[in-house]
Amino acid sequence: MIDLGALHTQVRDILETGEVRAVVGWRRGSRGMLAEPVTIATPEEAETLVWDPTCFHNLSLTLVEERKKPSWRPGKPIAVVAKGCDARSLTVLMQENCFRRDEVYVIGVSCAGSGVLDERKLAQRLPGVEPDSAAFDGDAFVCATAGGEDRIPARELMADRCLECRDAHPKLNNVVFGEAQPRAFDPPFAALARFEQEQVGVAERWQFWQRQFERCIRCFACRSVCPMCYCEECVVDSINMAVGADTTAAEKANRIRWIERSASRADNIGYHMTRALHLAGRCIDCAECERVCPVNIPLRLLNNKLEREARVAFGYEPGASIDLPALVASFRDDDPNHFIR
Amino acid sequence: MSAQTPYEPKIVAFLCKWCSSAGSDLAGVSRIQYPANATPITVACSGGVSPQFVLSAFHKGADGVLVSGCHIGDCHYMEGNFHARRKLYLVKELLEFTGVEPDRFRMSWVSAAEGAKFAQVVRDFVEDLRPLGPQDKLKAERP
Ligand code: SF4
Ligand code: SF4
Ligand code: FES
Numbered sequence: 410m411i412d413l414g415a416l417h418t419q420v421r422d423i424l425e426t427g428e429v430r431a432v433v434g435w436r437r438g439s440r441g442m443l444a445e446p447v448t449i450a451t452p453e454e455a456e457t458l459v460w461d462p463t464c465f466h467n468l469s470l471t472l473v474e475e476r477k478k479p480s481w482r483p484g485k486p487i488a489v490v491a492k493g494c495d496a497r498s499l500t501v502l503m504q505e506n507c508f509r510r511d512e513v514y515v516i517g518v519s520c521a522g523s524g525v526l527d528e529r530k531l532a533q534r535l536p537g538v539e540p541d542s543a544a545f546d547g548d549a550f551v552c553a554t555a556g557g558e559d560r561i562p563a564r565e566l567m568a569d570r571c572l573e574c575r576d577a578h579p580k581l582n583n584v585v586f587g588e589a590q591p592r593a594f595d596p597p598f599a600a601l602a603r604f605e606q607e608q609v610g611v612a613e614r615w616q617f618w619q620r621q622f623e624r625c626i627r628c629f630a631c632r633s634v635c636p637m638c639y640c641e642e643c644v645v646d647s648i649n650m651a652v653g654a655d656t657t658a659a660e661k662a663n664r665i666r667w668i669e670r671s672a673s674r675a676d677n678i679g680y681h682m683t684r685a686l687h688l689a690g691r692c693i694d695c696a697e698c699e700r701v702c703p704v705n706i707p708l709r710l711l712n713n714k715l716e717r718e719a720r721v722a723f724g725y726e727p728g729a730s731i732d733l734p735a736l737v738a739s740f741r742d743d744d745p746n747h748f749i750r
Numbered sequence: 751m752s753a754q755t756p757y758e759p760k761i762v763a764f765l766c767k768w769c770s771s772a773g774s775d776l777a778g779v780s781r782i783q784y785p786a787n788a789t790p791i792t793v794a795c796s797g798g799v800s801p802q803f804v805l806s807a808f809h810k811g812a813d814g815v816l817v818s819g820c821h822i823g824d825c826h827y828m829e830g831n832f833h834a835r836r837k838l839y840l841v842k843e844l845l846e847f848t849g850v851e852p853d854r855f856r857m858s859w860v861s862a863a864e865g866a867k868f869a870q871v872v873r874d875f876v877e878d879l880r881p882l883g884p885q886d887k888l889k890a891e892r893p
Contacts, residue, residue, distance in 0.1 A: 618849055714844065
């Protein structure tokens with residue numbers, strides 16, 4: 410169990426002493442039970458931070474966004490409240506030299522024996538009810554509704570990634586709240602294994618994915634929410650063609666567009682396959698893409714698939730260490746060769 | 751195209767300049783007979799074949815994509831083919847996972863001396879592609 414008071418004290422201290430210039434955390438949202446990301450810069454605001462099962466956002470994104478602003482200046486570190494998965498994404502960002510280790514102060518929060526809830530599962534469990542708050546309580550979530558309190562086993566509401574989580578205790582941290590605790594939920598890649606059992610042949614797989622990809626409206630929410638999608642120019646944008654006085658209309662028209670921006674089945678597939686490949690060895694399974702998708706595309710399956718292949722074939726574990734070389738910038742002499750003629 | 755025209759699979763073949771491209775030349779000058787379905791694109795090294803090239807070839811309507819480089823240990827740039835092997839393994843896995851027939855993507859190591867092997871690789875590929883028919887899963891719908 411996390412002592413929120415102790416976390417507040419810690420946050421107040423590091424802001425007061427000026428050890429950090431700001432703290433990124435979660436506060437109560439303005440509607441219903443949901444927490445929302447917030448950046449605070451004064452010790453007085455420390456008390457507004459919360460920790461509950463709706464703290465699903467991966468706050469390393471806030472840091473990445475901050476880094477991209479023209480106003481970004483190096484200086485005192487910024488603190489981020491990070492769950493196990495968020496800490497892994499910070500590790501990857503440091504591995505990629507987005508941040509130096511001393512630029513980020515990691516306030517780890519251990520999910521210990523539970524995790525965050527999945528709003529879609531909650532909506533199924535309490536149809537038509539919008540709880541006012543959700544709280545951890547041992548192996549259950551307590552949802553307060555107008556009609557009273559509902560104590561629901563965490564297992565039934567937890568996000569799939571939390572059920573399958575291996576590092577609920579943030580490894581990368583300056584300070585950590587909550588204990589490391591053994592977990593007994595699903596084995597890693599359980600949802601992926603279920604999918605593979607249900608959709609066996611090539612034809613079934615295609616049927617399934619075609620139905621998914623057709624729905625994509627290319628809102629790019631999955632990309633916007635991804636801390637690893639920080640490229641200045643995404644492959645689907647191709648805006649950076651240098652246009653001079655003598656650039657002809659034909660040159661402009663024929664500039665390379667790998668994938669169109671607007672929705673069509675083939676281009677949607679191209680986008681999602683490209684994104685999965687760009688995230689291979691980098692995606693640490695925060696599953697934010699899947700959470701924000703307005704049309705429920707199971708994006709986590711794609712990323713999990715490549716994560717598992719990288720683990721099985723190359724012994725690679727994303728987010729394990731800052732010193733790890735990137736998955737596709739390294740190789741081993743005994744990488745699989747059986748598929749090559 | 752008339753309905754009578756027999757289906758001929760179109761293959762886009764990314765061949766590294768130092769080995770496989772030279773191997774395909776050797777097949778040519780040795781007058782080895784092999785099907786003309788492959789459109790070769792010479793690249794500096796197999797390690798330079800981005801997964802994007804593969805996806806893009808399918809997007810533009812390729813029925814099969816071949817990537818071929820020097821044998822492991824023989825890459826002109828020492829490690830290029832190690833990188834190719836790792837990256838393209840992931841591409842292969844992803845294609846299968848999403849329901850694209852595994853036989854549509856292929857890799858081979860063909861040296862400059864292996865004209866006969868190159869011809870065989872293309873021959874086999876064409877035979878494996880034929881029963882699959884045209885590739886329209888990743889192909890752009892636009893005309
Ligand atoms: S969030 Fe969903 S609908 Fe939007 S681009 Fe991503 S997959 Fe498509
Ligand atoms: S999809 Fe690829 S290119 Fe686009 S932002 Fe993400 S990592 Fe960058
Ligand atoms: S030069 Fe042939 S594979 Fe690198």
